[in-house]
Amino acid sequence: MASLLSDLEPGPDTSPEFKRKKRRITNETPASFHRNQVNQRIKRWRTEREQQVYSSKLIEALRRSRRTSSSAAPNEVRETADRVLAVSAKGTTRWSTAILTSRLSSGAKMREHRKAKVIANTRLKKPKINREKRKLPVFERKLKVLGRLVPGCRKLSFSNILEETSDYIAALQMQVRVMTAITEFLADGVGGGSQPPADRLGSNVNP
Amino acid sequence: MSSRRSRSRQSDVSRITDHQITDLISKLQQLIPELRGRRSDEVSASKVLQETCNYIRSLHREVDDLSDRLSQLLASTDTDSAQAAIIRSLLM
Numbered sequence: 001m002a003s004l005l006s007d008l009e010p011g012p013d014t015s016p017e018f019k020r021k022k023r024r025i026t027n028e029t030p031a032s033f034h035r036n037q038v039n040q041r042i043k044r045w046r047t048e049r050e051q052q053v054y055s056s057k058l059i060e061a062l063r064r065s066r067r068t069s070s071s072a073a074p075n076e077v078r079e080t081a082d083r084v085l086a087v088s089a090k091g092t093t094r095w096s097t098a099i100l101t102s103r104l105s106s107g108a109k110m111r112e113h114r115k116a117k118v119i120a121n122t123r124l125k126k127p128k129i130n131r132e133k134r135k136l137p138v139f140e141r142k143l144k145v146l147g148r149l150v151p152g153c154r155k156l157s158f159s160n161i162l163e164e165t166s167d168y169i170a171a172l173q174m175q176v177r178v179m180t181a182i183t184e185f186l187a188d189g190v191g192g193g194s195q196p197p198a199d200r201l202g203s204n205v206n207p
Numbered sequence: 208m209s210s211r212r213s214r215s216r217q218s219d220v221s222r223i224t225d226h227q228i229t230d231l232i233s234k235l236q237q238l239i240p241e242l243r244g245r246r247s248d249e250v251s252a253s254k255v256l257q258e259t260c261n262y263i264r265s266l267h268r269e270v271d272d273l274s275d276r277l278s279q280l281l282a283s284t285d286t287d288s289a290q291a292a293i294i295r296s297l298l299m
Contacts (some may be wrong), residue, residue: 031227074274077278077281138253162234163231176273182293183280186277
């Protein structure tokens with residue numbers, strides 16, 4: 001029992017009894033503690049600091065990938081952006097670990113394998129069962145679609161999917177903000193329109 | 208079966224309450240720009256899910272477009288000095 005409590009709360013290194021008393025006094029259940037953690041994580045995506053960290057990491061990663069391959073293909077850029085985003089999540093969410101693991105193993109092959117399995121299963125089942133499945137309520141169908149959109153969330157429970165989705169949307173919003181800023185910056189420099197203000201740049205981009 | 212349930216952990220994270228569901232759905236609603244202003248009793252949960260899916264799809268599309276533009280721009284700029292400049296300007 002004591003070890004269970006110490007697993008749930010990352011508190012200071014104290015005796016299990018103290019921890020049990022502490023829980024009763026603050027009256028914080030694992031559920032609300034978990035919710036607070038989730039809220040804090042989501043707010044993090046909005047901070048200036050997180051944006052700066054992501055943009056510098058992204059630029060560095062793009063520069064590295066340009067050294068290895070001569071052209072920066074759009075899907076390479078997209079994959080790099082997603083991968084860096086997943087790394088920035090610091091591994092506490094399912095969608096981030098799903099993105100990272102799908103890059104390591106051949107993600108496409110896994111999807112093919114899963115598809116073949118599903119087809120084989122539906123063929124073995126009797127038609128009666130299939131007709132029942134089609135009558136899934138609208139709500140659950142939409143939940144399934146959502147689970148497919150967010151990486152790594154196909155078979156999660158309802159509340160888990162919603163949590164992952166909130167975090168994923170906040171992260172995607174930051175990704176769009178950063179990439180827009182980088183793109184506009186580069187476009188300003190390349191387009192050769194108005195001269196960028198001197199205090200913004202350290203070196204002149206245009207030759 | 209009920210005795211087994213009462214013996215389980217008191218406040219199990221995985222036990223979903225109705226309050227938790229509405230809480231999560233309203234939180235999701237706040238993140239979606241289209242539905243942000245509306246009261247949570249005006250918008251059905253099903254609509255929130257639908258709009259969430261649409262929103263995620265549009266965000267994906269935006270990232271794809273930005274990747275396209277970015278790859279074109281990167282191909283045509285002198286990367287090292289440009290990227291040093293970007294980093295400096297974005298971090299200050």
